[in-house]
Every structure is written in structure tokens, then in C-alpha cells.
Amino acid sequence: MISTRKISAIYSKNIKSVLSNPFIAALPFMMVALAFIFHMITPEYATYYETASTLIMLVLMNVLIGGATIMAVLIAEEKEKNTLNVLITSTVSPLDFLISHVLTAATLTITVNAAMFYIMRVPDLPIVDYMIITSIGSIAAITLGATLGLLAKNQAAASTMGTPLIALVLLPSLITDNFIVDNILYYFFSEQINFAMVDLIRGGELDLLRIGIMAANFIAFALIFAVCYKKRGI
Amino acid sequence: MDYAITMKNIHKTFGAKTAIKDVSIDIKQGELFGFLGPSGAGKTTTIKIVTGQLKQNSGRATILGRETTALNHEIYSQVGIVTDNSGLYENMSCYDNLLMFSKILNTNKKEIMPLLRRVGLGGDRNKQVKKFSKGMKQRLVLARAMLNKPKILFLDEPTSGLDPSTSIEIHKLMLEMKNDGTTFFLTTHNMTEASKLCDRIALFNEGVIVDMGSMDELSQKYNKEKSVKILLNSGAEVILGLTPENSRRVAELINQNAVVTIHSQEPTLEQIFLKLTGRDLS
Numbered sequence: 059m060i061s062t063r064k065i066s067a068i069y070s071k072n073i074k075s076v077l078s079n080p081f082i083a084a085l086p087f088m089m090v091a092l093a094f095i096f097h098m099i100t101p102e103y104a105t106y107y108e109t110a111s112t113l114i115m116l117v118l119m120n121v122l123i124g125g126a127t128i129m130a131v132l133i134a135e136e137k138e139k140n141t142l143n144v145l146i147t148s149t150v151s152p153l154d155f156l157i158s159h160v161l162t163a164a165t166l167t168i169t170v171n172a173a174m175f176y177i178m179r180v181p182d183l184p185i186v187d188y189m190i191i192t193s194i195g196s197i198a199a200i201t202l203g204a205t206l207g208l209l210a211k212n213q214a215a216a217s218t219m220g221t222p223l224i225a226l227v228l229l230p231s232l233i234t235d236n237f238i239v240d241n242i243l244y245y246f247f248s249e250q251i252n253f254a255m256v257d258l259i260r261g262g263e264l265d266l267l268r269i270g271i272m273a274a275n276f277i278a279f280a281l282i283f284a285v286c287y288k289k290r291g292i
Numbered sequence: 293m294d295y296a297i298t299m300k301n302i303h304k305t306f307g308a309k310t311a312i313k314d315v316s317i318d319i320k321q322g323e324l325f326g327f328l329g330p331s332g333a334g335k336t337t338t339i340k341i342v343t344g345q346l347k348q349n350s351g352r353a354t355i356l357g358r359e360t361t362a363l364n365h366e367i368y369s370q371v372g373i374v375t376d377n378s379g380l381y382e383n384m385s386c387y388d389n390l391l392m393f394s395k396i397l398n399t400n401k402k403e404i405m406p407l408l409r410r411v412g413l414g415g416d417r418n419k420q421v422k423k424f425s426k427g428m429k430q431r432l433v434l435a436r437a438m439l440n441k442p443k444i445l446f447l448d449e450p451t452s453g454l455d456p457s458t459s460i461e462i463h464k465l466m467l468e469m470k471n472d473g474t475t476f477f478l479t480t481h482n483m484t485e486a487s488k489l490c491d492r493i494a495l496f497n498e499g500v501i502v503d504m505g506s507m508d509e510l511s512q513k514y515n516k517e518k519s520v521k522i523l524l525n526s527g528a529e530v531i532l533g534l535t536p537e538n539s540r541r542v543a544e545l546i547n548q549n550a551v552v553t554i555h556s557q558e559p560t561l562e563q564i565f566l567k568l569t570g571r572d573l574s
Contacts, residue, residue, distance in 0.1 A: 067395035071381065071388075078383045140379030144436075147343060147373050148396055149365040 060157065064150050068158035072132065076162060081131045081213045086170045089120045093177040106181065110259040113178040117171060117192055117255070118248055125167040125196045126203030127220030132159050133207025134216035152287060160200050167196040180259070187264050188255070194272045195251040199223075201279035208286050247275040295354075296321045296444050296475035297342060302351035304337055304499075311337045312348070312499040319492075321443075324466070324476040326490030328483065328561060330571065334499040335479035336375065339448050342477065343373050355444060369397060372437030374430075375448040382422035386413055386432055389421060390439060397440045404439075411435045412461060427458045434462065444475045451485060463489060483561035493561065497569040511558040514567060519557040525550050531557065 077083045096112050136142035136155075145155055171192040175185060203220065210216035243249045254268040297319040304312040311334045319325045327335050340346035342353050344363035353360040358367050381389050390404045408414050411431040421429065430450065437445060447466075451459040466489060470476060480486055486493050487507045494504040503510065518534040522545065532538040545551050559567070566572055 063398065064396050067392050071384070071392045074388070075381060075383045139382070140377040141381060142379075143345060144373075144378055145396075147345065147368055147371070148393060149368045150396060151365065 059151075061151070061154050064154045065158045065161070068145070068150065068155065069161050072158065072162035073165065076132075076166070079131070079135060079213075081135075081217050082128050082166075085124045085128055086166050089116070089124050089170045090173050090177070092116060092119070093174045097177050097179070107259065109178060110180045110183065110255070113174060113180050113183075114252055114255045116174050116178070117195075118251060120167060120170050120174065121192065121196050121199045121251060122223040122248055123220055124170060125163055125199040126206065126223055127217055128166055129159060129163040129200040129203030130206035130210060130216035130220055131213050132163060133204060134210040134213045137207075137210075138212045156204060156283070160197065160204070163200045163203065164193070164197055167200065168193050171196065182261075183258055187258050190264065190269070191251055191254045191258075191272075194269060194276070195247050198247040198272050198276040198279060201276050201283060205279065205283045205286050208283065245271060245275075247272040250275075294321055294357075295319060296323070297325075297353075297355050297477060299338075299342060299353045300351055302338075302341060302348045302353055304334075304341060304346070304348050310499055312341070315351070315499070315501055317494060317501070317504070319475060319477065321475050322470065322473050323491050324470050324478065324489055326486040326493040327477070327479040327496055328481065328486045328493050328565070329479075329496030330481050333496045335481075335496060336448055338496075339373075339375060339446050339477065339479055343371070343446055369440060370443040372440065372442035372445040374433050374437045374446065374450055376452070378433045378437075380421045380429060380432060380436075383420060385418050385420055386424070387417040389432065390436060393436050393439055399439055399441075407435045407438060410465065412458075427454045430454060431458065431462070434465070438465075438469070442474060444477065445469065446477045448479045449481070450478070451480075451482065459485070483565070487561055495561075495565055495568060497565070497571070502568045503564070507561070510561070510564055514564045515558040517557075520554055521557050522554050523552040525552060 093116050096116060100109055100112060133142075136145070136159075142155070146152065168189070172189065175183070175188055202223075206219045207216050210219055250268045250271045254265060257263070257265055257268075295318045297317070299315055299317045302312055302315040304310075315338065317325070327338060329335050337346065341348050342355060342360055344360045347361055355363070356367055356370060358364070381392070384392075386408065387404060390408070391401060394401045394404055405414065405417070408417055411434055413428060413431055413435065416424070416428065421432065424432065430453075434447075434450065445466075450466075451462055454462070463485070466476060466478075476489075478486075478490065490507065492504065492506050493510065494501045495510075496502070503513075505513065519531050520534070520542070522530045522532065522542070524530065524545070532541060542551075542554070562572060
């Protein structure tokens with residue numbers, strides 16, 4: 059059974075201590091700084107679509123590299139400092155532990171997503187729809203990061219393991235018109251964030267299929283985490 | 293008889309290496325049980341198995357009547373664990389560390405300060421744990437394990453590397469808790485600690501219990517050459533076997549007021565261990 063009391067206790071601890079961890083604190087600040095830099099270097103004559111594309115790229119970087127890495131490092135830190143064992147033997151269930159850490163990583167990632175929205179100022183982009191898409195995508199990425207954290211030996215390894223995820227941002231633009239790559243990537247949450255944002259930028263509405271694929275990604279990653287947890291333990 | 297901890301024919305291997313061979317123990321509620329053995333004997337592995345952190349290859353272990361392979365939150369809420377890998381949140385203060393666990397364990401936060409004072413950390417409540425010495429951290433881990441007033445406390449080398457005065461404080465605390473009914477499972481390689489605190493002691497070497505009993509039982513069992521050591525006024529030491537002839541000699545020395553001290557010569561745990569295993573406890 060899930061305990062909101064325990065989740066709240068661990069979440070509060072995480073939020074208090076997260077900014078003193080250089081592996082974690084650097085990522086949100088770096089993402090916000092990147093948004094400022096891109097906003098400043100985007101010329102005034104840039105088209106609406108150019109500015110929107112920059113925002114999509116930044117969001118994908120934040121969701122994939124920021125969200126997944128923050129989660130991986132949070133879990134690896136608990137393992138490395140031997141506090142995970144203490145929590146599990148202090149009546150905290152693995153699910154309470156996972157939820158409290160997902161909430162912590164989500165708080166940071168979603169806050170940065172919101173900050174990017176205001177920094178990049180893409181006119182006519184509806185904030186509610188933007189936040190729904192990026193938040194669901196963030197939670198899927200964070201759940202993927204949980205497995206990376208479980209597999210990583212320490213915080214340094216966890217932060218390195220998140221780096222290859224950048225391929226999910228770059229692949230669609232590097233490999234164009236490749237049937238196999240396009241079809242595989244279509245079912246990744248990162249590609250669905252991309253498509254859903256393009257829909258909104260073009261004046262379209264939220265597509266439930268895209269939300270469904272991202273939610274399916276989240277469920278699949280949660281199952282992978284459960285299998286890894288069962289096999290490896292803590 | 294209600295046992296707090298039971299282990300029956302526990303066997304554990306790591307690859308080709310056997311860590312624990314056929315270990316069986318029953319520990320009564322309120323007992324302070326010592327697991328005495330040198331480093332690498334398998335003491336920590338035993339604690340990990342009995343606290344559900346590691347699964348045995350064969351055999352059966354229970355704590356508070358529940359299989360250790362299926363421990364639930366109800367059991368963990370009645371247990372405290374202090375091992376060398378009991379981590380602390382080093383960027384948080386001493387008080388905040390306990391406050392977090394108080395929330396998790398649903399205990400009254402008003403009990404945190406008395407507990408910190410009890411382990412000698414009352415004046416350091418706002419200090420970040422990363423600034424603590426090893427001894428202070430050890431005392432904080434102990435305070436955390438005591439937060440839920442556990443029925444069983446597992447202590448893995450709790451005073452290892454601590455200064456003597458801190459060790460004495462921790463021993464006092466343990467005896468107070470024992471008087472309140474707490475069961476202890478203590479692993480140590482410190483024979484003084486074991487003989488001073490434990491109701492029963494298991495001598496453990498290379499994954500095997502070589503003997504087990506109370507300090508008195510063990511020392512009597514291996515006290516084959518019964519004798520006394522006498523320190524005389526002259527500074528000389530005399531060792532006399534317990535024979536009728538020697539008893540007359542002892543009486544004579546006492547009558548002559550020549551005796552400074554007189555001690556029985558039963559073997560120490562160290563000597564018993566050496567005799568049984570051919571190795572010392574360090």
C-alpha cells in the first residue's frame with residue numbers, strides 16, 4: 059500500500075537536499091541558462107516556426123537529459139551513500155521510494171519546462187496544452203531514468219548513462235526519411251512530444267493518441283524498472 | 293518459548309566461497325546475544341540474512357515469528373538496524389535526519405531531542421552530519437535505530453573505531469534498553485564488549501559456530517587447569533592449581549598478610565577462541 063506520509067517525508071528531504079548535490083543542481087540551471095542563451099541569440103527577424111523549433115529542442119533536452127539524469131542520479135546517490143537500504147528497512151516500500159523520487163525529479167523538470175516557456179516566448183502556444191504534453195513526457199523520461207539509476211554503480215556513472223539519450227533528440231534530424239528509424243522513433247515519447255508540440259504550433263489541438271503513446275511509454279518503463287528491481291534488488 | 297530470532301541450518305555461498313555453513317540459533321525475547329568472531333568470519337552476512345537484506349541458499353530464519361525472506365513493514369517497524377553501511381543524509385542536520393525518519397516511522401517528534409541528548413548529540417542538533425566525526429555518526433545511527441523503540445536491535449560492530457568513553461556510553465545505553473525488554477543481536481570482534489554485555493555468546497569462525505553459551509558456561513567449560521594467580525607484597529606473582537595442598541598455602545599467605553590480589557585463572561574469550569580455532573579475534 060502506498061503511504062502518502064512516507065512519500066511526503068522523502069520528497070521534502072529530496073527537495074531540501076537536491077540543490078546541494080552538484081550532479082543534480084547543475085542540470086536545471088544549465089537548461090534554464092541554455093534557454094536564456096538561445097533566446098538572446100535568436101534574431102528578431104526569426105520566424106515563429108524557428109523560435110518554436112528552438113523551444114521544442116530545448117524541451118526535449120530538458121526532458122530526456124535533465125529528467126532522466128536527475129532521476130538516475132537521485133537513485134544512484136541513495137545507493138552510493140547506503141541510505142536506500144536504510145529506507146527500505148525502515149518500512150519504506152520500493153513503490154513509496156520510487157514515487158517520492160519521481161515527484162522530486164518531476165518537480166525540477168516540469169519547473170524548468172515552464173521556465174523555458176516563459177523565456178522563449180512563443181506567441182499563441184497554449185500553456186495548458188504545452189504543460190500537459192511536456193509533463194507527461196517528463197514523467198515517462200523520469201521513469202526511464204529510474205532504471206538507469208538502479209543499474210548505475212554510483213552518481214558519476216548515472217550521470218554518464220543519461221548522456222546517450224541525447225541521440226533521441228538528434229536522430230530524427232540526422233537520419234531523415236529512413237523508414238525503419240522513423241517507425242521505431244514514432245513510438246518513443248520523445249518523438250511524440252515533438253509531434254504534439256508541432257501540432258500545437260500549427261494551431262492544432264491535443265491529440266489523445268500522442269498522449270496515449272507517451273502514457274504507454276511510462277507504463278513500459280515502469281515495468282522495466284520493476285523487472286530490474288526484482289532481478290537486482292537494491 | 294517465544295523466540296525473537298530463530299535461524300535453522302542457514303547456509304550461504306557467494307560463488308564458490310561458502311560464507312555461512314549450517315548456522316542454527318534461537319534467541320529469546322529480551323536476550324542480548326553476541327556473535328563473536330574475527331573480521332571476515334561471516335558476521336555481517338548473518339546480520340544481512342536475518343534482517344532480510346540477503347537471501348540464504350538454504351535453511352530457515354525468522355524474526356518476530358516471520359520468515360526473513362518475506363519481512364514486511366509491520367516487522368521492520370519493530371526492528372532497528374545499525375551496520376557499517378547504515379548511511380546518513382550528510383547534507384542535512386543531525387536533527388533533520390531524525391525528523392525525516394520520525395515522519396516515516398510515525399513517531400512523536402518530541403522524542404527526538406531526548407534521544408539526541410541520550411547519545412550525547414544534544415548540542416549538535418543543527419550541525420550538518422558531514423561535519424561529524426565517525427563516533428558522532430555512529431551515535432546518530434544508533435539514535436535513529438532507537439527512534440521507533442524497537443523490539444529487536446541488530447548491531448553490527450557498533451563500537452568499532454570509537455573512543456573508549458563513547459563505547460562505554462553506547463554500552464550503558466544498550467543495557468538500559470535491554471532492561472526495557474529490547475532483544476539484541478550484536479556482532480563484534482571485541483571480546484571485552486561481548487563478555488561484559490552478552491547473555492549468550494556464539495563463537496563464530498569461517499562461517500561456522502564453533503561453540504555457544506553464556507560467558508560463565510564457556511569459561512567453565514574450557515577451564516581445564518583450574519588455578520589462581522596471586523600477587524604478593526614482594527611484587528612476585530604465583531600461580532597455584534586448585535589442590536588441597538595449595539589451598540593450605542593460600543591460607544598461609546593470607547594469614548601472613550602477604551597477598552595483594554588474588555584472581556581465578558579461567559580462560560578469556562580470546563583464549564577460548566584461540567584454542568577452538570587456532571586464530572585470534574583481531
